[in-house]
Amino acid sequence: MADFDVDLFVIGGGSGGVRAARIASQHGARVMLAEEYRMGGTCVIRGCIPKKLLVYASRFRGEFEDAAGYGWTLAQPSFDWPTLIANKDKEIARLEAAYTSTLQKAGVDIAKSRATLADPHTVVLGDGRRVRAAHILIATGGVPGYGDKIPGIEHAISSNEAFHLPQMPRRVLIQGGGYIAIEFAGIFSGLGAQVTLVYRGENILRGFDDDVRHHVRTDMEKHGIKVITSCKVTAIEHAAGHLSAHLTGGNHIQADCVMFAVGRPPNVDNLGLQQAGVAIGKNGGIAVDEYSRSSVASIYAVGDVTNRVNLTPVAIREGHAFADTVFGGKPTAVNHTNVPTAVFSDPEVGAVGLTEAQARSHCLHTDIYKAMFRPLKATLSGRDTTVLLKLVVDGVSGRVVGCHVVGEGAAEMIQLAAVAIKMGATKADFDATIALHPTSAEELVTMRTKSASYTRAAAE
Numbered sequence: 001m002a003d004f005d006v007d008l009f010v011i012g013g014g015s016g017g018v019r020a021a022r023i024a025s026q027h028g029a030r031v032m033l034a035e036e037y038r039m040g041g042t043c044v045i046r047g048c049i050p051k052k053l054l055v056y057a058s059r060f061r062g063e064f065e066d067a068a069g070y071g072w073t074l075a076q077p078s079f080d081w082p083t084l085i086a087n088k089d090k091e092i093a094r095l096e097a098a099y100t101s102t103l104q105k106a107g108v109d110i111a112k113s114r115a116t117l118a119d120p121h122t123v124v125l126g127d128g129r130r131v132r133a134a135h136i137l138i139a140t141g142g143v144p145g146y147g148d149k150i151p152g153i154e155h156a157i158s159s160n161e162a163f164h165l166p167q168m169p170r171r172v173l174i175q176g177g178g179y180i181a182i183e184f185a186g187i188f189s190g191l192g193a194q195v196t197l198v199y200r201g202e203n204i205l206r207g208f209d210d211d212v213r214h215h216v217r218t219d220m221e222k223h224g225i226k227v228i229t230s231c232k233v234t235a236i237e238h239a240a241g242h243l244s245a246h247l248t249g250g251n252h253i254q255a256d257c258v259m260f261a262v263g264r265p266p267n268v269d270n271l272g273l274q275q276a277g278v279a280i281g282k283n284g285g286i287a288v289d290e291y292s293r294s295s296v297a298s299i300y301a302v303g304d305v306t307n308r309v310n311l312t313p314v315a316i317r318e319g320h321a322f323a324d325t326v327f328g329g330k331p332t333a334v335n336h337t338n339v340p341t342a343v344f345s346d347p348e349v350g351a352v353g354l355t356e357a358q359a360r361s362h363c364l365h366t367d368i369y370k371a372m373f374r375p376l377k378a379t380l381s382g383r384d385t386t387v388l389l390k391l392v393v394d395g396v397s398g399r400v401v402g403c404h405v406v407g408e409g410a411a412e413m414i415q416l417a418a419v420a421i422k423m424g425a426t427k428a429d430f431d432a433t434i435a436l437h438p439t440s441a442e443e444l445v446t447m448r449t450k451s452a453s454y455t456r457a458a459a460e
């Protein structure tokens, strides 16, 4: 590889790029990485981490309310958005510095610059410098989408801007029904805003189990979030210090902030993909094989830019597998099945494996076990909420093929349930596990009666 300036050039310092660069360097490769914005990428700077900090902030409202039933008397709590944002920014800056220093310690050469492809082995930096690389990894992530171009769309923000609003908006309209829209609805509502969620589909959280979707929507509405489905924002006007969002059907809603969270297309524009001959797949992302290799032998892609499973731990796993494959002498393909996922909404969702609908089309027999109950904590607090636990079982093998939880601690529960499901645990294994009492999770190992059973028709 002597003809090249580096063995690996990584474009993008997010979850996938950073992991790939560090591991490749540890395998002995000469690595350079370009990041055009801030080291750490979406997850650290304007995704998972700042989002979860805002979620924590928003949940104090419920805790304060619940405290009364447990004998606490509190002075009227008040909330200060600038304090939250300043503290969040301080933590994000600390993490960004930690990412930079980890890469530097690993020997990675960092360019604070945009990078584009000129050909299968050449990257051009913002200052015009050309770097020749034996291998190139594209890890440029995704970008917030805005859907159809509608009049006044320039007045809408995406999740990127939501983390930096100078003031807490009092009335928020969110268009979208995916996890980012639902999470921000919970954040703004918990922090005291009046929130309306507008979604074009029939129900929110497409892709999740139907019981989960119904349960979350019902609870969100109980908590005061207005959910309008089968509807879209058609125009946004700015007048007299507020925004007015026009909806299909002729209604309009006034708001201080209109946020669009309608998907994140892969970040493939103006990267020089065509010059290098890199093909785009049907899903709009860079087309790759199971080892994340693109249509060009020297160019690989990982993370959201490939639009496979757009989650941080997946991007990290793909980046690591790429480095092991190309520089570690250990070809590693990433298995994208049974990836656990969460929605940090109010109530929280955790899910892994097949939904009931997916199982019914995949499995010859499907058994469903379901429990819905008032959590113990809600008894004294008087909170009007229920927990949902659901197991989807392949009736032939007895394996648990899906687990879905809605309620406090759902994400933490699902991380562990995912281990069992990944190992191929059967319903009998769950039953053989002694419950941990008193918890909500114990119902996962005590459900004995099927709530439904289906056999796929022969023709299906």
Ligand SMILES: Cc1cc2nc3c(=O)[nH]c(=O)nc-3n(C[C@H](O)[C@H](O)[C@H](O)COP(=O)(O)OP(=O)(O)OC[C@H]3O[C@@H](n4cnc5c(N)ncnc54)[C@H](O)[C@@H]3O)c2cc1C
Binding pocket: 011, 012, 013, 014, 015, 016, 017, 034, 035, 036, 037, 038, 039, 040, 041, 042, 043, 044, 046, 047, 048, 049, 051, 113, 114, 115, 116, 139, 140, 141, 142, 159, 180, 267, 271, 302, 303, 304, 305, 310, 311, 312, 313, 315
């Ligand atoms: C609001 C929000 C909440 C989220 N919450 C979660 C969550 O709770 N859990 C979870 O698992 N996932 C979550 N995600 C998704 C997660 O952030 C992404 O899946 C993950 O960051 C993808 O990593 P990546 O390496 O593919 O890309 P990214 O992390 O997006 O990194 C790409 C990097 O490339 C840089 N870049 C782009 N083009 C160039 C170029 N030409 N030159 C140089 N640099 C470039 C960008 O500036 C960016 O830093 C969330 C996302 C958002 C937006």
